[in-house]
Amino acid sequence: MPSVYIETYGCQMNLADTELMRGHLARSGYAAADDPAAADVILLNTCAIREHAEERIVGRLGALARFKLRRPHVQIGIAGCMAQHVRDQLLARTPHLDFVVGPDAYRRLPALLGGDPFVDVRLDRDETYADLVPERGAGVRAWITIMRGCDKFCTFCIVPYVRGRERSVPSDAVLRQVREVVTQGHREVVFLGQTVNAYRDGATDFGDLLRAADRTQGLARTRFTSPHPSDMSDSAIDAMATCRTVCPQLHLPVQSGSTAVLEQMERGYSVDDYLRLIERLRAAIPGLALTTDIIVGFPGESERDFEATLALMREVRFDGAFTFAYSRRDHTKAAKWDQTVSAEEKARRLQAVIALQESIAAEINAGLVGREVEVLVEGPARRGDGWLAGKTLHFKTAVFPTGGAIAMGDLVRVRVTDSTAHTLIAQ
Ligand code: SAM
Ligand code: SF4
Secondary structure (H helix, E strand, O other): OOEEEEEEOOOHHHHHHHHHHHHHHHHOOOEEOOOHHHOOEEEEEEOOOOHHHHHHHHHHHHHHOOHHHHOOOOEEEEEEHHHHHHHHHHHHHOOOOOEEEOOOOHHHHHHHOOOOOEEEOOOOOOOOOOOOOOOOOOOOEEEEEOEEOOOOOOOOOOHHHHHOOOEEOOHHHHHHHHHHHHHOOOOEEEEEOOOHHHOEEOOEEHHHHHHHHHOOOOOOEEEEEOOOHHHOOHHHHHHHHHOOOEOOEEEOOOEOOOHHHHHHHOOOOOHHHHHHHHHHHHHHOOOOEEEEEEEEOOOOOOHHHHHHHHHHHHHHOOOEEEEEEOOOOOOOHHHHOOOOOOHHHHHHHHHHHHHHHHHHHHHHHHOOOOOEEEEEEEEEOOOOOOEEEEEEOOOOEEEEEOOOOOOOOOEEEEEEEEEOOOEEEEO
16 A cells, blocks of 8 residues: 655645545555655645745755655655645756645545656636545544635735635535534534635525534534634624634734735725724623734835834734734735835844734733633643643643543643743643
8 A cells, every 4th residue: 555644834724635635545545654754655735825934845845855765656746835836946946846736636636646747736616625534633623624715815915826716615514524523532623714704605604604513512612713804794703702612712814003004915904994893802702812913024014004013912912923024925916016124124023023922912811820711631731741731712722730530632620820921821
């Protein structure tokens, strides 16, 4: 039986796609390998969101060439967003690359492997892989992709070009997967999509899907990522507020605190719109934990625009933020504009947003000391023997000394005794 080793880069959607490919390949006669040295097929599932992500993968491809020296039959390939983006350049400059498979071509992968080198990067408006069965790991959390692609075309972002048009997985297929993962022992589901709350299957919108999943027996928690602020409907907010399993936690990317920059980004909302949405969410879901994505150094971002981002962060007080220096991406509108912010200035702004966010998160977490929180136990904590780790309802990492017979997947109540910007220490 040939074996396949898959390495995953980038976001949770890619992790979920790896599980999808693994399941599809397993059913087509490929065993899973956990060491590239022993595999017949080595596959990198790649990310193209920033230049840095692509450089890492090019470096890794170079290092993998050695596996073909003694075992020349080994096939090395790339899948995912970067496959779609740089297929021709990469093939020309990487002689040991055997295949390139785009995000909508995974279904054909088993048939193409084992033969001549190939490139299959056709995008498909209808492909949702609804009938393929992913092979998931054993953790407490299961990722379920509910929609693919993106129609928003924010001017900085490559996703619509490499993942194609938006399409939703039929709701019966989503709900079947929810039931299956619960039967397999997962306690939490995370619905995934580039604009996950734009989900629609006929009359079923994203809020309806949350309400339907909420009725699944044995499901403890539901989360989703990433929603787009413009698609945050009353139906979705109502589902978040009322569903038993939906956690009071939201990752809601804002990108910038300047309306002028948001307009240039073509995000479809102003700073005021975003703040009003946060107000509605916080009114409906008391104690809601909020995280976000922030880009600094977008073309044309002035010092004042940047200050406005810091001001927004102080006003909203996010629990966490993924912060990025703007990276110019081919095909996008913003790639054609004057790149007005130098690399040094981007680095300075990035450091400033990181420092501010760390201090806010540390303050928020310090406010939890003394409180009881519910933790879904995920397994041993990295700090060593005798400690367990898990996530709170608000998606904060909590670590606590193990006591009694606590197992992975248990919901336990712990008391927070100390905290950092990223972790709650509890008893
Ligand atoms: N669809 C989500 C949304 O619109 O909110 C975001 C998905 S994207 C994969 C994740 C994040 O990467 C974005 O929110 C953005 O902050 C960041 N990102 C995307 N393109 C970028 C670029 N060209 N440079 C820097 N960061 C970028
Ligand atoms: Fe990219 Fe914008 Fe689509 Fe998010 S909504 S994936 S940032 S184009």
